[in-house]
Structures are given as C-alpha cells and as structure tokens.
Amino acid sequence: EIVLTQSPATLSLSPGERATLSCRASQSISSSLAWYQQKPGQAPRLLIYGASNRATGIPARFSGSGSETDFTLTISSLEPEDFAVYYCQHRSKFGQGTKVEIK
Amino acid sequence: EVQLVESGGGLVQPGGSLRLSCEASGFTFSSYWMNWVRQAPGKGLEWVANMREDGGEQYYAHSVKGRFTISRDNAKNSLYLQMNSLRGEDTAVYYCARYIMGSSGNYFDSWGQGTLVTVSS
Numbered sequence: 001e002i003v004l005t006q007s008p009a010t011l012s013l014s015p016g017e018r019a020t021l022s023c024r025a026s027q028s029i030s031s032s033l034a035w036y037q038q039k040p041g042q043a044p045r046l047l048i049y050g051a052s053n054r055a056t057g058i059p060a061r062f063s064g065s066g067s068e069t070d071f072t073l074t075i076s077s078l079e080p081e082d083f084a085v086y087y088c089q090h091r092s093k094f095g096q097g098t099k100v101e102i103k
Numbered sequence: 104e105v106q107l108v109e110s111g112g113g114l115v116q117p118g119g120s121l122r123l124s125c126e127a128s129g130f131t132f133s134s135y136w137m138n139w140v141r142q143a144p145g146k147g148l149e150w151v152a153n154m155r156e157d158g159g160e161q162y163y164a165h166s167v168k169g170r171f172t173i174s175r176d177n178a179k180n181s182l183y184l185q186m187n188s189l190r191g192e193d194t195a196v197y198y199c200a201r202y203i204m205g206s207s208g209n210y211f212d213s214w215g216q217g218t219l220v221t222v223s224s
Binding site for chain 1: 147203216
C-alpha cells in the first residue's frame with residue numbers, strides 16, 4: 001500500500017515569497033500525482049495532475065515537478081489568496097496536507 | 104460548466120443510517136467514474152468509495168467496507184452513498200468528486216461543495 005508523506009506540515013511565509021512543498025511516495029508511482037488546494041469551508045480544487053500539468057484556469061505561478069517517489073509543488077510568488085492547505089494524491093491515497101500560512 | 108451538488112447529510116445516532124445523493128450536471132455523467140471522498144472536522148481528505156461509469160465495478164475504503172454502498176443512476180445523473188451502521192468516526196463532510204483516469208494518472212478534477220454528516224447521540 002502506497003503512503004504519501006507531505007512536508008513540512010506548516011509553511012510560514014510572506015506574500016511575494018516562494019513556497020516549496022514536498023510529497024514523497026513510499027514506492028515509485030511514476031508521474032501519477034496530483035495536487036489540490038483547499039481553503040477553509042471550501043471543497044478541494046485541482047491544481048496539478050500528472051505531476052506537472054496545470055489544471056484549467058490555474059495561474060502560472062503554480063508549478064509541479066518530480067517523478068517516481070519525490071514530488072514538489074512550487075508557488076513562485078505567493079498571492080494573498082494562496083494561503084491554504086495543499087494535498088497531494090495518488091489514486092485513492094492522499095497526503096496529510098501542508099498548510100501555507102501567513103508569516 | 105461541471106456541477107456536483109450533494110445532499111442528504113445531517114445528524115444521525117450511532118448505529119443509524121443515512122443516504123447521500125450527488126446530482127451532476129454540465130457533463131456526460133455516464134462517461135465518468137465517480138467517487139465519494141470525506142473529511143473529518145479539522146482533518147485531511149479520505150477516499151471512501153468509487154464506481155465505474157456503468158456501475159459494474161465499485162471499490163471501498165477498508166474503513167467503510169460492508170457498511171457503505173455506492174450506487175448510481177445514470178438516467179438521473181446521480182450518485183448515491185448508502186451509509187449503514189454509522190459510527191462517530193464517520194462524522195465528516197462528504198464530497199462527491201468526478202474521477203479522471205488517463206495517461207497522466209488518476210485524479211479528481213471536479214468536486215461538489217460537500218454535505219456534513221454528524222454521528223452523535
């Protein structure tokens with residue numbers, strides 16, 4: 001059974017800074033990884049699929065990279081609306097989430 | 104525009120039952136796998152169950168297998184989750200989500216707003 005481990009649990013940054021979130025799989029999953037953003041009281045929103053493909057309507061400041069077991073979600077310059085919780089996903093498994101909070 | 108609207112949540116006693124519904128619009132419902140994903144208060148996302156386009160296959164998380172039943176009615180563009188023998192740990196917001204299975208992996212590209220299920224005496 002594949003386990004997805006996200007780090008860090010919390011990331012404290014200021015608007016305009018770069019955010020780097022990690023997701024590690026317990027075994028190779030090729031490029032089959034997606035990233036979601038969730039704000040309080042809202043449903044998750046798909047950001048990235050296939051490790052590096054931006055979903056429709058997602059701003060270019062969001063990018064995904066990685067393959068096999070190590071994946072990264074990068075937000076190049078944080079906007080106020082980007083402070084949220086981010087989850088990675090492979091098939092039926094989700095990571096535990098990384099909260100990006102305002103420093 | 105893809106829309107998924109859940110309903111049927113509420114307060115139920117431990118051991119009780121509840122049936123959730125998800126009404127889909129804006130896409131050809133019968134062409135997609137559909138899923139239920141839940142989120143306990145203050146916790147992360149947990150996949151619950153899914154069903155193939157024609158209803159011929161369904162899969163469940165270990166935590167709900169034997170208690171929950173997923174079903175769909177493609178004529179009504181609707182997905183359902185029958186929840187029996189409910190426990191306190193089933194308390195969560197339940198989301199309906201469309202599932203994409205392709206060369207770029209499997210992922211949930213559209214989500215409903217969720218419906219809250221509270222299991223408590």
